[in-house]
Amino acid sequence: MKSAALEYERPTSVQQALALKRHWGDRASYLAGGQSLMPAINMRLNAAACLIDLNRIESIRGITLEGDHLVIGAMTTHAAILASELVREHVPVLIHAGRHLAHTAIRNRGTIGGSLALFDAAAEWPAACILVDAQIRVEGPDGVRHHPAESFVRGLFNRSLGEDELITAILLPKQCPTDRSVVLELARRQGDFASAALMATVRSTAGKPTGLRMVFFGVSDLPRRFETLESQLLEAIQTGDLTEVAALTTAALLRENVVADLYHSVEMKRHLCGVLAGRALRQLLVPETSE
Amino acid sequence: MNSTTIRFLLNGEQVEAQADPRIHAIDFLREQFELSSPRVGCEHGVCGACTIRVDGQIIRGCLMLSMQLDGSKVDTIEGLTAAGEIADLQEAFVARNAVQCGFCTSGMLLTGQDFLTGARSISREAIREHLSGNYCRCTGYEAIVDAIESVAVRRGIQVTREAS
Numbered sequence: 001m002k003s004a005a006l007e008y009e010r011p012t013s014v015q016q017a018l019a020l021k022r023h024w025g026d027r028a029s030y031l032a033g034g035q036s037l038m039p040a041i042n043m044r045l046n047a048a049a050c051l052i053d054l055n056r057i058e059s060i061r062g063i064t065l066e067g068d069h070l071v072i073g074a075m076t077t078h079a080a081i082l083a084s085e086l087v088r089e090h091v092p093v094l095i096h097a098g099r100h101l102a103h104t105a106i107r108n109r110g111t112i113g114g115s116l117a118l119f120d121a122a123a124e125w126p127a128a129c130i131l132v133d134a135q136i137r138v139e140g141p142d143g144v145r146h147h148p149a150e151s152f153v154r155g156l157f158n159r160s161l162g163e164d165e166l167i168t169a170i171l172l173p174k175q176c177p178t179d180r181s182v183v184l185e186l187a188r189r190q191g192d193f194a195s196a197a198l199m200a201t202v203r204s205t206a207g208k209p210t211g212l213r214m215v216f217f218g219v220s221d222l223p224r225r226f227e228t229l230e231s232q233l234l235e236a237i238q239t240g241d242l243t244e245v246a247a248l249t250t251a252a253l254l255r256e257n258v259v260a261d262l263y264h265s266v267e268m269k270r271h272l273c274g275v276l277a278g279r280a281l282r283q284l285l286v287p288e289t290s291e
Numbered sequence: 292m293n294s295t296t297i298r299f300l301l302n303g304e305q306v307e308a309q310a311d312p313r314i315h316a317i318d319f320l321r322e323q324f325e326l327s328s329p330r331v332g333c334e335h336g337v338c339g340a341c342t343i344r345v346d347g348q349i350i351r352g353c354l355m356l357s358m359q360l361d362g363s364k365v366d367t368i369e370g371l372t373a374a375g376e377i378a379d380l381q382e383a384f385v386a387r388n389a390v391q392c393g394f395c396t397s398g399m400l401l402t403g404q405d406f407l408t409g410a411r412s413i414s415r416e417a418i419r420e421h422l423s424g425n426y427c428r429c430t431g432y433e434a435i436v437d438a439i440e441s442v443a444v445r446r447g448i449q450v451t452r453e454a455s
Contacts, residue, residue, distance in 0.1 A: 002318075
């Protein structure tokens, strides 16, 4: 449980970081908050010969507004995001999600950029970024590009991030003031990765629900939306008849590659998703409920 | 490997030492400064026994490299004890027998202090939630929650019943 021998680099700009990565190639890993990478290093699951520590690059830390988007620098910690008034005002679903996000000591170091680079199937930030249709800003030798969070990772070895590239920011569209969101997780210990989890946002026009987005996470190989299910459940919200919600959800997940964990079978996870969907919609239907 | 001289403020005292990149902050503090309060537990960020305070924030020491302490302000139980910052919390842990084997205690004290600092209103549920990243393998949680709750009362923090 001790790291192997390592070289350590501490760039102070994105350009320096990119140059170091070009020099070291796949023998180096970027070190963001380290809350997932350091366990892998300590367990020698990650064989990096060099860690390029991003913690001294001030230009990619912090939260600003750019037009219709909230821009969160990649090295912004979970704690800073959860304490941000800008986040609370413009993308409050992140605050709801934060309640479930690990523990204080981890929130103080872990970063949103690191979380998206890893894109853990049960992590809150990738799911939230898909929910609000965020864009991921990536910098590399060819300059800056943006990629939708929803298609950023398509499978284990298929992510839109080159060996020579670095995530520098996340751009989140502002939520509408009338959007209502819930984040529900079932976990064995508060703050641990969920066995099944759901984020949902309902959008209303003239007081009537007109849109529903849902992301299930901790269930499959990636956080996922199901567009057919979203339209079925939007209808359920509009009619107020929630009797079929669990059955529709379980059926939608039958076509999905649900992954069992140590404690829950595939069937159990599908069932839990149905339970979560029912709870989420009941909360979204009651105006005064704040998750 | 390439060890480098780093300088930082350790328990209020400016120090310098040789840091090797592969050594995490806890092994570094224990071996170079003979501090025994930061524990080497799971070494993968689950148990919370390695909790230390860096720049005023509690963190997992096993997930931080020694090199990353360069230029920072580090506090461990040794320093907080000398300064008297957590004397009431330590006293309450003893009074309530919230220390069994003692392995998790450093992390529990630092996390408890982090919870109480700046709090105006708390509940037992909130204490449990804040301590959820710290394992007590003796399972002495009830006494630990009692101790922190009693300090909240003594510090004039309002203690409410859980809503649910």
